[in-house]
Amino acid sequence: MQLDSLLIHGGIDGDAATGAVNVPIYQTSTYRQTGLGETPVWEYSRTGNPTRTALEKLLADLEEGSHGLAFASGMAAVTTVLSLFQQGDKLLLSSNVYGGTFRVLDKVFKNFGITYEIIDTTDLSSLPEKLTPDVKAVLIESPANPLLTVTDIAAVSALSHEHGKLVIVDNTFMTPYLQRPLSLGADIVIHSGTKYLGGHSDVISGFVVVKDPALADRLYFLQNSTGGVLGPFDSFLMLRGIKTLGLRMDRHTFNAQVIARWLEIHPSVKHVYYPGLERDPGYAIQQKQASGAGGMISFELHADYDADRFFRSLRLVTLAESLGGVESLVCHPATMTHAAIPEEIRKKVGITDRLIRLSVGIESVQDIQADLEQAIQASGKAQV
Structure with a gap:
């Protein structure tokens, strides 16, 4: 399916139960279970909600990933990704990134022993020497906020993978309509869905998309454990907004x-x-x-x-x-x-x-x- 059609029909298209052409707003916190010991498809809306799941599947399709996760804000998405790391780990950070990303690293995760170094990710010649054993990931924005600096995502991904590092790309400015970092070699894509994906300045949201199912499982555990999920009505607004992306x-x-x-x-x-x-x-x-x-x-x-x-x-x-x-x-x-x-x-x-x-x-x-x-x-x- 071509991308313009995928924006409208990707993920879960419509509602099988009623024939509605739009995914309904499942405005519920919990779901009826039939008996003890049986694992239901839906049990609690922090863990999973049909409206949010439709949106998550759509983002996975658009970014050519296997799994998508929807969050209550872009910073909730960033925070969940950073929660993959532990004391002693270090991240390399593009030299101009969103201030909120810098703030949560500098003021929150640094307290847990996770450090960072700001580097020029456009300078590929100096990157290998920066990929020291304590570095676990390279976090890129391309084009970066606010100087629109462009990083070669494929080249940085190849170099980073040679040293066993994850590559995280904030794709907010481009959206999957213009750029798909997973297809260029990145491991994790982050979006502030508040911006172009929603497109109408009326909803706050964030997304993470990955290809690796094992990495998706780790992120889903963190999402469910920390609870910064997107609500059903906001998920509906995002589904509606993406149709005209x-x-x-x-x-x-x-x-x-x-x-x-x-x-x-x-x-x-x-x-x-x-x-x-x-x-x-x-x-x-x-x-x-x-x-x-x-x-x-x-x-x-x-x-x-x-x-x-x-x-x-x-x-x-x-x-x-x-x-x-x-x-x-x-x-x-x-x-x-x-x-x-x-x-x-x-x-x-x-x-x-x-x-x-x-x-x-x-x-x-x-x-x-x-x-x-x-x-x-x-x-x-x-x-x-």
Whole structure:
């Protein structure tokens, strides 16, 4: 089945009991059992729920994995994956990742003796020496948040597997519509389903997908034990949102390409980060491992522009946390999404105080461009 059809008919298609074309919302916490010692299909909704299971099977199909797990948030998904590790284990982390991922490693798992090292995963020549015996996994975002750095997933996976390490890829920015890391060699794929998968800024969710059934069993044990599962109504919303993922991602990507090319030649813009631009360092690898560059752009205005005035002047584009909704959103990573990362680390990896991250929506691209233009003009020649 082609991907566009799989988005609609993948996983569990409809409801066999009633003939409903949509999977029903099984809004129940528990299930009737027929007798002692008999193992029912359904027993308790933390352990399993038909609506959530349909969603989990759909994500597994889309990511070309064997098992999917749905969580109450992207961070619940990340936390469950990190719970695979134990005291003395170390993870290698891409040099720019979501601030919440850094925070949970630095402020929570470090307390349990799990350590990390931030490295440049785009530098394949230096990776083998980093894969020391205490390293158990490499955690990648590609394109990374917020500088859209592109890592060669297949190459990192091959090198890591030579040394017996797991490869974890956060595929939130790309979605399985544009990129499938398991097929490139990764072991675990993570999503914040809140973003493009849901697509409408109305539900919080997270996902983990794997190919290895034994690894799936370990993750399922952790999911059931710690309990951060996605509820049935939110699972229904995610199923509904995913049906239009292909249409939305095509429009997000088209709009972002137009906006990125416009920003690239704009006299007020110092730098644009977008792997769909030919001059971007990650362009060639992005072309090889994904079918598009996605809807995320980061950029910097020149120093004589007031970033705060830029944000305050926007009318159509909304200043807000998150990304991937149908509406265009803009944020200031240094004080919003990546505020948990210490300033010295932010500066080292290039997350400056002037960096602006733009999630390009599916509105008219002319309207998005016009709003950005008037906000740029309003922010120019900052008054002393």
